[in-house]
Amino acid sequence: MLAAGMREFGGPVELLDLPEPAGPGSAEVVIDVSAAGVGNWDDIVRSGGWDVGLTPPMALGVEVAGTVVAVGSNVTGFRPGDEVLGHPLPLRHQGCWAERVVVDAGLVVPKPPGVPWETAAAFPVPALTAEQALSESLRVAGNETLLVHGAGGATGGLAVRLAALRGARVIATAGSASADRVGRAGAVEVLDYRDRTWPERIREWTGGAGVDSALNAVPGGSADTVRAVREGGRLATITGDRRPAGSGVSFADVYVRPDSAQLTKLSALLGEGKLSLPVGVTLPLAEAAAALERAVRGANGGPVVLLTGRRPSNP
Ligand SMILES: NC(=O)c1ccc[n+]([C@@H]2O[C@H](COP(=O)([O-])OP(=O)(O)OC[C@H]3O[C@@H](n4cnc5c(N)ncnc54)[C@H](OP(=O)(O)O)[C@@H]3O)[C@@H](O)[C@H]2O)c1
Known part of the structure; x- marks a missing residue:
């Protein structure tokens, strides 16, 4: 599958051809990624300054929005077809700049209907x-x-x-x-x-x-x-x-940490229109290096988001 990340800590961001994830573990879900957030924190991961649970070669990306395609045997909260978003750290299989990721089912929450994919992806962190x-x-x-x-x-x-x-x-x-x-x-x-x-x-x-x-x-x-x-x-x-x-x-x-109870409440506020997040720019996964440069420069106009091209049409 197509992904974007680095082959070694400190190396350039490039497109990677990574193995498809195996089926989910009992408490995991597999997500077909629609959009993934890009922040200057991803550059800290690239350089080895933030341990997100994997070593290169690896896809970057700690924010995801997409559709559940498989669920582990102990997962009761999600079914294939559910739309979710999350900040799924520590990463398990790969980072979120990939066509599919496997995540702990406890670290993603339902994406509110009506929220665009790019907004959902830029929101968690x-x-x-x-x-x-x-x-x-x-x-x-x-x-x-x-x-x-x-x-x-x-x-x-x-x-x-x-x-x-x-x-x-x-x-x-x-x-x-x-x-x-x-x-x-x-x-x-x-x-x-x-x-x-x-x-x-x-x-x-x-x-x-x-x-x-x-x-x-x-x-x-x-x-x-x-x-x-x-x-x-x-x-x-x-x-x-x-x-x-x-x-x-x-x-x-303050350093952010995943918290699905908090993210559930925050996502509900986003879905109700009580919170909003204007996205600055969307780029295809193939332009991940440019996306990261832009986020590091300072994302005037709103966050940077990568689109995989696999998203169901925006609501
Ligand atoms: N510790 C953590 O867990 C954590 C989590 C998230 C983010 N962060 C860090 O927090 C910082 C902000 O992140 P972000 O994603 O919210 O940033 P962002 O969306 O990229 O914010 C950039 C905005 O900051 C404003 N800005 C730039 N220079 C400024 C200055 N000198 N004074 C006041 N405002 C200025 C500009 O807004 P104007 O349009 O007003 O000019 C610019 O559009 C980053 O350094 C990021 O790495 C840390």
Whole structure:
């Protein structure tokens, strides 16, 4: 089967002809892949910096949307023909940039009807990251003020929406092209991050006190973000930034993990239209190398998605 990945850690992304998966194990399903998400995190996998459970030669890709074609003997939740999405780590047979994958049935959830394949494929990692940062690291409460730095991106935008849905007062930074979208997601104030005084302006906006908590989604952005947080407040970053020195603010470095209960709820919100994720570009599996380059450069306009050409028509 056709797949895209690398022959060795650090090697270039290329098309691979990999063996078809054997039948599923008792707790696994085989998925006919329609679309697979591409993020700059895939480049960390390519270079060997994130262990996703396989060694090369291997297909990359940690987000999948597709149709179940076979189920293991102990799987009760899915049948062939079911449409699913997921962040199925650790990878079992191959990564998701492939025509078919075998995954733990507990790590995929139903794809809501009406959600396009490309949206479903780009959704799991940013949605889970945003949810885990807000609910577990920052414990954002409904009556609090939250700053999202980098809300123009996929994860930041979903964090704005999820926090607004739980009643928080959300302030965000975004570029001019994304500001309206971030406002529609629920930010009451959107500041242009190109104005370097934005942390001070947020302090002024909060009467000098600073926000209760902040989520940083910009690589290297934690040092700026912490300047807008009140004494005793909370900062979480999803970028691997170091804890900013000398602040009286709690700090969390968030790494996404699969969680099917969370993903089920998030997918339901996506299906109901309470969450949205505009996809920036779709490319065929054969252009995986270009897709990854684009994601690494910064996916202005939305996430990058690979299509296998095997998808049933979009709803
Ligand atoms: N730790 C984890 O588990 C985890 C999970 C997911 C993502 N991440 C990381 O989180 C970061 C964001 O990921 P993503 O997929 O959400 O990103 P993305 O969709 O690629 O976001 C890119 C957007 O960030 C905005 N941006 C760029 N430079 C900025 C700056 N200096 N200040 C404010 N905004 C800026 C731009 O939006 P505008 O349109 O507003 O200019 C750009 O479109 C990446 O570094 C990614 O690797 C980590």
